[in-house]
Amino acid sequence: MFKKNSPLQSKSEIILRNIVVTFMIVFFSVFLIIPIFIAFAGSFHEWNPLSGTYNFLGFENYKNVLSSELFLKSLWNTFIFATIAIVFRIILGLGIAYAIYCPLIKWKSFFRVIFYMPVVTPIVAVAFVWKFMYNPQIGVINDIFGLDINWLLNPDTALIAVVIMTIWKDFGYAVVMFMAGLYSLPADALEAAVVDGASPWQKFYYITLPLLKPMTLFVVITSIISYIQAYVQILIMTEGGPGTQTYLTSYIIYEEAFVKYNFGYASAIAFIVFVITAGLTLISFRVSSTQK
Numbered sequence: 001m002f003k004k005n006s007p008l009q010s011k012s013e014i015i016l017r018n019i020v021v022t023f024m025i026v027f028f029s030v031f032l033i034i035p036i037f038i039a040f041a042g043s044f045h046e047w048n049p050l051s052g053t054y055n056f057l058g059f060e061n062y063k064n065v066l067s068s069e070l071f072l073k074s075l076w077n078t079f080i081f082a083t084i085a086i087v088f089r090i091i092l093g094l095g096i097a098y099a100i101y102c103p104l105i106k107w108k109s110f111f112r113v114i115f116y117m118p119v120v121t122p123i124v125a126v127a128f129v130w131k132f133m134y135n136p137q138i139g140v141i142n143d144i145f146g147l148d149i150n151w152l153l154n155p156d157t158a159l160i161a162v163v164i165m166t167i168w169k170d171f172g173y174a175v176v177m178f179m180a181g182l183y184s185l186p187a188d189a190l191e192a193a194v195v196d197g198a199s200p201w202q203k204f205y206y207i208t209l210p211l212l213k214p215m216t217l218f219v220v221i222t223s224i225i226s227y228i229q230a231y232v233q234i235l236i237m238t239e240g241g242p243g244t245q246t247y248l249t250s251y252i253i254y255e256e257a258f259v260k261y262n263f264g265y266a267s268a269i270a271f272i273v274f275v276i277t278a279g280l281t282l283i284s285f286r287v288s289s290t291q292k
Contacts, residue, residue, distance in 0.1 A: 039263075039270065040267070042263055044061065045061075047267070049261065050261050062272070065269050065272060073247060077159060077246065077248055085166050086227065090223075094212070097176075097178035098182065116173070116176050119169065126169050127233045127237050130237065134161055136149065136151070152238050152241075158241070158242060162233050162234060166227075173219075181215035185211050190208070221285075225277060228249065228250065228273060228276070231253070231254050234247075235254065
């Protein structure tokens with residue numbers, strides 16, 4: 001704990017700091033660390049809290065998960081979902097942020113608020129609204145584009161429809177992050193590029209974009225973590241259907257744990273997903289470090 005090593009620190013200040021630090025340690029231990037260890041232990045058991053079942057199975061849950069066609073399909077669906085959402089999140093976020101950053105654009109704060117509003121809107125509300133918009137009878141999307149598609153019940157369009165909704169909701173996060181990165185760029189480097197006769201595209205490609213690599217990496221990593229855990233929009237809009245076309249790994253965890261109460265199997269999936277997420281994050285760091 002903190003000790004008094006400066007006459008400017010009062011005894012009450014040290015006591016307050018120790019109380020805060022102790023509270024944080026207890027809080028994270030009770031609500032994060034201990035549940036993780038319980039779930040990890042439970043992944044090796046047949047675990048049903050409702051019936052009181054807790055039978056040791058060894059690695060049986062992990063073997064069943066890795067041999068499950070549904071899990072492997074959900075991994076592929078998650079890969080498609082996350083890749084498309086991340087790519088468009090970065091492209092739209094960076095493009096709009098750079099447009100707002102332009103000196104010719106006024107009311108910058110207004111545009112930041114407008115684009116960030118969907119991000120802070122509850123995902124449940126957004127999913128229900130988009131589900132209504134996708135409705136083939138009364139939805140506005142078919143009316144606007146003159147289409148006749150049952151978006152959420154068509155195996156060819158269901159996952160893409162969910163991805164489009166997710167991109168719309170989340171790209172404002174990237175807008176705000178990239179704007180923060182743009183305003184932190186060294187002005188002397190940009191001014192030197194202008195003096196040297198660089199065109200706007202050259203200034204963006206050779207100066208702005210490389211300097212934004214740390215922020216881009218941050219957006220990519222947070223997006224990977226977020227989209228691998230996505231399941232609420234699937235639960236509300238498609239419930240994994242039609243068939244298993246929109247099953248994501250996190251949705252299987254939800255279904256196994258809170259519908260079937262098979263907590264051991266769900267915990268095994270959760271830790272496999274954790275390893276995959278950690279691996280993708282490490283790869284992102286390595287790729288970024290090799291490009292410096």
